Amino acid sequence: xxxxxxxxxxxxxxxxxxxxxxxxxxxxxxxxxxxxxxxxxxxxxxxxxxxxxxxxxxxxxxxxxxxxxxxxxxxxxxxxxxxxxxxxxxxxxxxxxxxxxxxxxxxxxxxxxxxxxxxxxxxxxxxxxxxxxxxxxxxxxxxxxxxxxxxxxxxxxxxxxxxxxxxxxxxxxxxxxxxxxxxxxxx
Numbered sequence: 001x002x003x004x005x006x007x008x009x010x011x012x013x014x015x016x017x018x019x020x021x022x023x024x025x026x027x028x029x030x031x032x033x034x035x036x037x038x039x040x041x042x043x044x045x046x047x048x049x050x051x052x053x054x055x056x057x058x059x060x061x062x063x064x065x066x067x068x069x070x071x072x073x074x075x076x077x078x079x080x081x082x083x084x085x086x087x088x089x090x091x092x093x094x095x096x097x098x099x100x101x102x103x104x105x106x107x108x109x110x111x112x113x114x115x116x117x118x119x120x121x122x123x124x125x126x127x128x129x130x131x132x133x134x135x136x137x138x139x140x141x142x143x144x145x146x147x148x149x150x151x152x153x154x155x156x157x158x159x160x161x162x163x164x165x166x167x168x169x170x171x172x173x174x175x176x177x178x179x180x181x182x183x184x185x186x187x
Contacts, residue, residue: 004037004038004039005037005039005047005049006064007019009062010036010037015061016035018059019033019038020033023055025055026051026055028040028051071110071117074103075099076125078099078102082095082098083130083152085133085151130153131163131164134148134160134172137152138175138179139176145157148160160172
């Protein structure tokens with residue numbers, strides 16, 4: 001699968017040559033450079049669009065952002081901000097309402113857009129993110145499961161335990177024990 005980046009301001013062969021030269025300066029080698037378009041191979045996972053944009057902007061070019069991609073990125077950032085362990089969850093907090101308010105669109109619209117861009121639902125992404133944060137807290141902090149549950153907005157320790165087991169196949173305490181013994185034996 002290729003990643004396509006659309007470039008505003010490319011109008012001739014000389015533009016293609018200029019963009020190609022600028023990309024070489026920052027070690028970005030697209031599979032193909034065409035008028036208004038750069039195609040990167042799938043092995044170029046760490047494509048830094050900000051660096052690319054900073055490099056070409058002084059020459060009068062800019063990246064045309066995919067609206068869906070941009071909103072999906074904003075959704076992921078909001079998820080990370082809310083479920084990083086430091087968010088103060090108000091009583092009756094509903095992430096769908098919060099997300100809708102932050103983006104200024106209905107949750108149905110946001111959800112459809114995210115799914116079409118990411119190939120997964122917001123709910124699935126959110127659960128996976130919270131479970132990964134749970135793992136992180138279990139391994140690298142002294143927080144109890146109750147504290148972790150509170151920090152990540154789960155309704156109870158039973159809720160976090162059930163989702164954790166469903167996602168990983170083991171209970172949080174089994175996960176912690178297995179990893180703790182693995183860490184001790186590797187020293």
